[in-house]
Amino acid sequence: MAKIKCGIAGMGFISNSHIDAIRRVGFSEVSAVTDINYGLAKRKADECYIPKCYKSVDELLADPEIAVVHNCTPNNLHFEINKKIILSGKHVFSEKPLAISSKESAELINVLKQNPEVVAGVNFNYRMNPLVQEIKAKVNNGDIGKPILVHGSYLQDWLLYQTDYNWRIDKSLGGASRCIADIGSHWMDTVQEVLGDKIVEVCSDLAVIYKIRKKPKTQVETFATTTDIEYEEIKVDTEDYGAVMFKMKSGIHGVFYVSEVSAGRKCFFNFEIDGTKSSMHWNQEIADWMWIGYKDKYNQQVMRNPNLMAEETRQYTSLAAGHPAGWNDAERNNVYSFYKYILDGKKLGKDPSDFATFDEAHYIVKLTEAILESNKTKRWIIVNIGHSSIRKLISIINKNYKGELKTIIKNELIIRNTCAKIK
Ligand SMILES: NC(=O)c1ccc[n+]([C@@H]2O[C@H](COP(=O)([O-])OP(=O)(O)OC[C@H]3O[C@@H](n4cnc5c(N)ncnc54)[C@H](O)[C@@H]3O)[C@@H](O)[C@H]2O)c1
Incomplete structure (x- = not known):
C-alpha cells in the first residue's frame, strides 16, 4: 500500500x-x-x-x-x-x-x-489521551451518575519573567487573546469532548501581569531559554492569566483558570468532573493516572491499564500498564x-x-471572543446566539415593549452577545 x-x-x-x-x-x-x-x-x-x-x-x-x-x-x-x-x-x-x-x-x-x-x-x-477517553466512556456509561460540575486549570510558567518573550505576546501574530486562546482552548475542547456538551455562557476575569515586556532583539523559539541578549521594551495587552466561570448547554456549571506566569507549573493541565455518584480527576503531567472520588468509600488512584479499560477506549492505548503513556502518545x-x-x-x-x-474549533474561537467580551463588559455573555436569532428576538422586543423598557431590554440583549453591532 x-x-x-x-x-x-x-x-x-x-x-x-x-x-x-x-x-x-x-x-x-x-x-x-x-x-x-x-x-x-x-x-x-x-x-x-x-x-x-x-x-x-x-x-x-x-x-x-x-x-x-x-x-x-x-x-x-x-x-x-x-x-x-x-x-x-x-x-x-x-x-x-x-x-x-x-x-x-x-x-x-x-x-x-x-x-x-x-x-x-x-x-x-x-482529548486523545487514553485516560481522557476513559473518563469520557465512564461519563457516558453513567459511572459517575449525572455530571453536575466541571472545574480545573491549565498553568504554565514559561512567561513568568518580564524578559520572557514569544510571538504569542504580539496581538498581530498571536491574536487578541493569548492565554485563553493558547491553552484555555485545549481545556475547553477537552471538557466539551468528555462531556459531549457545549459551553454556552461565560463570565471572565483576565489579567495582564506585565504591561511592558522586554523583547529580545533576536528571535527565540517557543520554550527556549536564553542568556546574553539585548532587549527592547514592548507594551502588552494580551492576558497572562484568565479565570472563566461558565454554564454548559445541559445545565452543568463550571470554572477554569489559566496562567503562563505560575512558577513551577509547566503544563499543569487538569480537570475534574463531579457527578451525583462520584468524581473523576485527571492531570496531564501524570497522564497515566486518574483519581476517582467517592463520598462513602475510599477514593481511588487508578493506573491506565488497557486490559481493564472500556471497550471503546482501547483503541487509544496500546502500551501495557506500567509503561507510561503521555503527551506524544496523545498526539x-x-x-x-x-x-x-x-x-x-x-x-x-x-x-x-x-x-x-473545523466546526468544533470555530466554536472554540467564538468562545474565546465571548470570554474577551465578558472581561471587557464585566458581564455574563451568551456564546452561540447567531445574528438571525438576535434579529428575531429584537423584533419580538419591538412588538411587545415600548419606550424606556424596550431600550433597556434591547441594550441588555445586545451587550450579552458578542454581536454588538446589531441594532
Ligand atoms: N497542540 C499543541 O499542543 C500545541 C503546542 C504548541 C504549539 N501549538 C501551536 O502550533 C503553532 C506553532 O507554535 P510553535 O510553538 O511551534 O511556534 P514556533 O515559533 O516555535 O514555530 C513557528 C514556525 O513557523 C514559522 N513560520 C512563520 N511564518 C511562516 C510562513 N509564512 N511559512 C512557513 N513557516 C512560517 C516560523 O519561522 C517558526 O519556525 C501555534 O499556532 C501554536 O498555537 C500547538
Whole structure:
C-alpha cells in the first residue's frame, strides 16, 4: 500500500511532535517541509531525513505527491494558509487556534463546505489521551451518575519573567487573546469532548501581569531559554492569566483558570468532573493516572491499564500498564485518527470523527471572543446566539415593549452577545 504523503508548514517547536506522530501512524510519511526561515527548515529536513524542503507554502502546495498539509505556523497565519491548503484540494491538519477571529474561522468553514472532498482537522490533542477517553466512556456509561460540575486549570510558567518573550505576546501574530486562546482552548475542547456538551455562557476575569515586556532583539523559539541578549521594551495587552466561570448547554456549571506566569507549573493541565455518584480527576503531567472520588468509600488512584479499560477506549492505548503513556502518545492518537479517516475515505459532515473538526474549533474561537467580551463588559455573555436569532428576538422586543423598557431590554440583549453591532 502506498503511504499517504504529507508536508509540514512551520518548522518550530510543535513541528517535531507532528513529524514523530506522522511516522508512528505507519501508513503516512513526511515528504516535504517549509518554513519562512529556510535555513531552519533545511536543517530539520536533513536531521529528520525528510527528502524535500521548499522555500514557501505555495511551492509546497504545488507538489502533486503531497496529499496532506500540516499547518504549524503562528496563529495569525492559520487562516490564510488553511484557506490556501483547502483551495489546493489537499487535506489540512491545522494547529490551534483555528484562526485569530471568528470572522476568519467562519470563512474557513464556508470554504471547506465548497470543497467537501477535503478532510480538515485541528490539533486539539489533549482529548486523545487514553485516560481522557476513559473518563469520557465512564461519563457516558453513567459511572459517575449525572455530571453536575466541571472545574480545573491549565498553568504554565514559561512567561513568568518580564524578559520572557514569544510571538504569542504580539496581538498581530498571536491574536487578541493569548492565554485563553493558547491553552484555555485545549481545556475547553477537552471538557466539551468528555462531556459531549457545549459551553454556552461565560463570565471572565483576565489579567495582564506585565504591561511592558522586554523583547529580545533576536528571535527565540517557543520554550527556549536564553542568556546574553539585548532587549527592547514592548507594551502588552494580551492576558497572562484568565479565570472563566461558565454554564454548559445541559445545565452543568463550571470554572477554569489559566496562567503562563505560575512558577513551577509547566503544563499543569487538569480537570475534574463531579457527578451525583462520584468524581473523576485527571492531570496531564501524570497522564497515566486518574483519581476517582467517592463520598462513602475510599477514593481511588487508578493506573491506565488497557486490559481493564472500556471497550471503546482501547483503541487509544496500546502500551501495557506500567509503561507510561503521555503527551506524544496523545498526539500520535490524534494524527492517527486523522489519517485513518482519510484512508477509510470518510467525509466530514457525513462520518463522525474523534479528532476536532473545523466546526468544533470555530466554536472554540467564538468562545474565546465571548470570554474577551465578558472581561471587557464585566458581564455574563451568551456564546452561540447567531445574528438571525438576535434579529428575531429584537423584533419580538419591538412588538411587545415600548419606550424606556424596550431600550433597556434591547441594550441588555445586545451587550450579552458578542454581536454588538446589531441594532
Ligand atoms: N497542540 C499543541 O499542543 C500545541 C503546542 C504548541 C504549539 N501549538 C501551536 O502550533 C503553532 C506553532 O507554535 P510553535 O510553538 O511551534 O511556534 P514556533 O515559533 O516555535 O514555530 C513557528 C514556525 O513557523 C514559522 N513560520 C512563520 N511564518 C511562516 C510562513 N509564512 N511559512 C512557513 N513557516 C512560517 C516560523 O519561522 C517558526 O519556525 C501555534 O499556532 C501554536 O498555537 C500547538
